[in-house]
Amino acid sequence: MSDAAGALREPWPNLQLQRQGVGLGMWMFLASEVLFFAALFCGYAVYRSFNAEAFRIASAHTEIVYGSINTVLLLTSSLTMTVALRAATVQLRGLTLFCLAATAALGAAFLVCKGLEYHEDLKQHLFPGPHFPLSPPATQMFWGFYWIMTGIHAVHLTGGILVVLLVFTLFKRRTVPVQGSTMEGVAIYWHFVDSVWLVLYPLLYLAGRP
């Protein structure tokens, strides 16, 4: 059995349609994910509209260096993920594996940066509760959103990294052929996690700078 025949699954007549099917399924899942994150953004927008000054004061205390490094890391990981997908489609197995490894490494670097940033935040007691250092009290709402939004994003990214590593292993062992539809869903999901960060970055890091 050739690699191409091994990649094709029931009920698809060809690989192109199979890839489109996987893409459509992933987009449906992401449409629900968009609403999940949009509810958080909407909550942020409502509370910010009533506490604009408190949100400005609070967001001035986020670590913009870590936030900016993480933005560049994720944008670069989207580049390597796109090349991984396109290389898989034209059966460049070596390039696919290299780009998948680079994507997972960039994702892991993001989490390391996030961990260092969380450490800095906690050192300054920037966690809503009794010893919160900022005033007015509404600044705690901003930091509540910060922890929930970045935490949920990090969970999504961790899931993405694990899936990328799993796919890498399956490709490496030739359990699954690279030109199948596997990469389609993985790539779309990864870009989605990146695009969520592109909204979080201005809301959490840039809002209080001037």
Next chain:
Amino acid sequence: MSQNETRGRQRNSALTWRLWRGPGLTWLALLALFAVSLGSAYAPLGVGNLEINLFIAAIMIALLVTFLMDLKNARTIVRVVAAAGLFWTILMFALVFNDYLSRTY
């Protein structure tokens, strides 16, 4: 090394270059927009700062979705599903703010 092997390698390296070029250009555009966004955040524009930054973020997401998620080559049904998320998000924001901004207390 045989002539066929040499040709094969040349073809692969040309293909590899083509694979990196398109996404690479999008990546450069995204980095440029990121730099503009970060720079503009320090300009004293008052309430305009967040609006500008969110507008730039929207352009960045549009670039990412169109060129890296390849929605420009996707079938209509995929575009409709992708637009559904945006549609319901707009509806949620409209209904929520319709309530909060019209309250008199």
